[in-house]
Amino acid sequence: MTQIKLAETEQHQTKAHELAKKQREISVAEFFEKNRHLLGFDNKRKALLTAIKEAVDNSLDACEEARILPEISVEIIEMGDERYRVIIEDNGPGIVKAQVPNIFAKLLYGSKFHSLKQSRGQQGIGISAAALYGQLTTGRPIKITSKISPKNPAYYFELSLDTQNNKPIVVKQEEIEWKKDHGIHIELDLEGIYQKGPQSVDAYLKQTAIINPHATIIYTNPKPEQLIFPRVTDQLPTEPKEIKPHPYGIEVGMLIKMLSWTESRTLQSFFTTEFARVGPGTAKEICNKAGILPNHNPREVNRDQAERLLKAMREVKIIAPPTDCISPIGAEDLKKGLKKEINAEFYAATTRPPAVYRGNPFVIECAVAYGGDQPSEEPVRVLRFANRVPLLYQQGGCGSTDAIIQTAWRNYGLSQSKDSIPVGPCTIVVHMASVWVPFTSEAKEAIAHYPEIIKEIKLALQECGRELARYTNKKRKYSDELQKRSYIEKYIPHVGLALEGILGLKKSDREEMEKELREILERTRGELEELGEENEEYDEEFARIGAKEESEEAADTEAEAEEKPKKKKKAKDESEEGKA
Numbered sequence: 233m234t235q236i237k238l239a240e241t242e243q244h245q246t247k248a249h250e251l252a253k254k255q256r257e258i259s260v261a262e263f264f265e266k267n268r269h270l271l272g273f274d275n276k277r278k279a280l281l282t283a284i285k286e287a288v289d290n291s292l293d294a295c296e297e298a299r300i301l302p303e304i305s306v307e308i309i310e311m312g313d314e315r316y317r318v319i320i321e322d323n324g325p326g327i328v329k330a331q332v333p334n335i336f337a338k339l340l341y342g343s344k345f346h347s348l349k350q351s352r353g354q355q356g357i358g359i360s361a362a363a364l365y366g367q368l369t370t371g372r373p374i375k376i377t378s379k380i381s382p383k384n385p386a387y388y389f390e391l392s393l394d395t396q397n398n399k400p401i402v403v404k405q406e407e408i409e410w411k412k413d414h415g416i417h418i419e420l421d422l423e424g425i426y427q428k429g430p431q432s433v434d435a436y437l438k439q440t441a442i443i444n445p446h447a448t449i450i451y452t453n454p455k456p457e458q459l460i461f462p463r464v465t466d467q468l469p470t471e472p473k474e475i476k477p478h479p480y481g482i483e484v485g486m487l488i489k490m491l492s493w494t495e496s497r498t499l500q501s502f503f504t505t506e507f508a509r510v511g512p513g514t515a516k517e518i519c520n521k522a523g524i525l526p527n528h529n530p531r532e533v534n535r536d537q538a539e540r541l542l543k544a545m546r547e548v549k550i551i552a553p554p555t556d557c558i559s560p561i562g563a564e565d566l567k568k569g570l571k572k573e574i575n576a577e578f579y580a581a582t583t584r585p586p587a588v589y590r591g592n593p594f595v596i597e598c599a600v601a602y603g604g605d606q607p608s609e610e611p612v613r614v615l616r617f618a619n620r621v622p623l624l625y626q627q628g629g630c631g632s633t634d635a636i637i638q639t640a641w642r643n644y645g646l647s648q649s650k651d652s653i654p655v656g657p658c659t660i661v662v663h664m665a666s667v668w669v670p671f672t673s674e675a676k677e678a679i680a681h682y683p684e685i686i687k688e689i690k691l692a693l694q695e696c697g698r699e700l701a702r703y704t705n706k707k708r709k710y711s712d713e714l715q716k717r718s719y720i721e722k723y724i725p726h727v728g729l730a731l732e733g734i735l736g737l738k739k740s741d742r743e744e745m746e747k748e749l750r751e752i753l754e755r756t757r758g759e760l761e762e763l764g765e766e767n768e769e770y771d772e773e774f775a776r777i778g779a780k781e782e783s784e785e786a787a788d789t790e791a792e793a794e795e796k797p798k799k800k801k802k803a804k805d806e807s808e809e810g811k812a
Contacts, residue, residue: 284318308454482545491533500526559665580703592666596691611655626677
């Protein structure tokens with residue numbers, strides 16, 4: 233029996249050693265090579281769009297950071313067998329020679345991940361993931377030409393990815409002549425499918441032109457057809473400034489890491505130098521609440537002390553983070569972008585005051601375009617944006633869509649069934665600008681359902697909705713007046729004939745009377761409701777609706793706050809009963 237047990241033990245040990253030999257580290261490039269759907273390359277049609285999207289987003293970011301009005305050229309050439317060559321060129325600042333391989337052929341490499349300011353890219357994955365997809369599907373390297381000034385030469389690269397080590401492989405490198413003063417030129421071969429529609433490259437570039445009215449985009453599709461989206465403003469967006477993290481957005485693991493890395497010698501100086509909106513007085517208050525001396529060395533703080541500090545940070549009242557790290561579009565520029573690309577009869581836009589979620593500042597902007605040549609019997613068109621980037625996929629799983637569904641659009645002149653998108657000749661735009669947009673996945677296609685974000689979107693939609701309701705009511709009243717006028721005008725000749733018979737008038741007198749009746753009717757034009765004028769009754773009514781909506785939002789928030797302790801207590805009681 234003992235010998236059998238020894239044999240079994242030896243067998244288990246041998247198996248454990250065999251399994252141990254199979255364990256090895258994988259690089260992030262290898263992981264995404266097998267899970268490319270996480271980055272938006274889950275089908276050929278979407279892959280073509282994602283590759284172009286990542287390149288255009290990078291070009292727009294680079295131009296804005298260099299304070300250059302963007303001029304971007306996008307060309308798609310069909311190569312046959314569902315293969316396409318994508319060519320993107322911009323007039324940005326270019327990329328220095330040493331950084332080109334890492335930026336285009338190394339995943340999780342970039343300047344934006346640790347920077348708390350508004351930008352389109354966040355993770356350092358996008359364009360290198362497009363290069364990886366092109367390499368997987370065609371086996372061809374990505375080709376880049378970069379030039380940083382007229383005095384410097386242009387550098388040409390052909391790059392592949394070493395997926396096992398997540399490192400760039402320089403296939404070819406040389407200096408070339410390029411007429412441009414500065415910019416980037418990218419050529420990428422990949423498998424894809426080109427189709428027009430609401431989730432196509434055409435739709436993406438059109439929406440990009442709406443949300444970036446300062447950019448000029450020249451697009452040539454595989455047909456080939458050329459579309460030009462000209463800029464409508466020469467005013468660049470305000471340059472966002474980098475900020476430090478806010479205490480309300482920190483978790484215990486992050487706090488421990490920051491404490492171990494800081495160069496500050498005391499906790500007080502640590503809080504004042506590493507966080508936004510924390511002065512010496514607030515730092516002392518945090519330390520006192522946590523029961524730790526302000527001159528304590530941050531590197532000597534243990535886990536229990538870190539948890540006490542975190543709890544104190546959340547209890548101390550700290551000013552909201554600064555908002556100069558965000559660069560919203562602005563209501564007027566958003567209207568200009570809509571007017572440029574959407575033919576409608578009424579436009580309204582609003583920019584909400586800055587708000588905060590998990591210590592991250594954000595701004596919500598909304599707009600509506602009503603009427604024109606838009607279909608009246610179909611659901612409204614929803615355009616979702618995050619940091620000036622169109623979100624074309626996962627509309628049903630996006631917080632913006634939920635906020636639209638939760639808004640009572642019947643109050644504003646649109647048809648709406650329960651828990652559904654409203655119906656009518658209208659386009660609804662929702663834009664979120666933030667230092668860190670909470671996407672639901674690495675593909676950056678939908679905004680997460682944070683209550684603070686949903687609330688701000690609803691309030692912005694309601695502001696636009698009230699303007700829309702004023703317009704639709706005035707339009708309806710004007711239409712009613714025209715109908716009544718048409719009835720009166722129709723019967724004026726009959727009234728003239730009747731009066732001629734009753735009073736014994738001459739034909740000339742009857743015609744003069746009809747003329748006077750028409751003049752009287754003309755003088756009363758617009759008395760019922762003149763389109764475009766303000767009406768105090770409607771203004772008061774919509775102000776009342778707005779106040780009611782905002783008070784309901786506030787009541788819901790308070791109710792949720794009151795309900796949380798009750799739920800926690802109930803869960804605790806149930807847990808204790810279960811243990812018993």
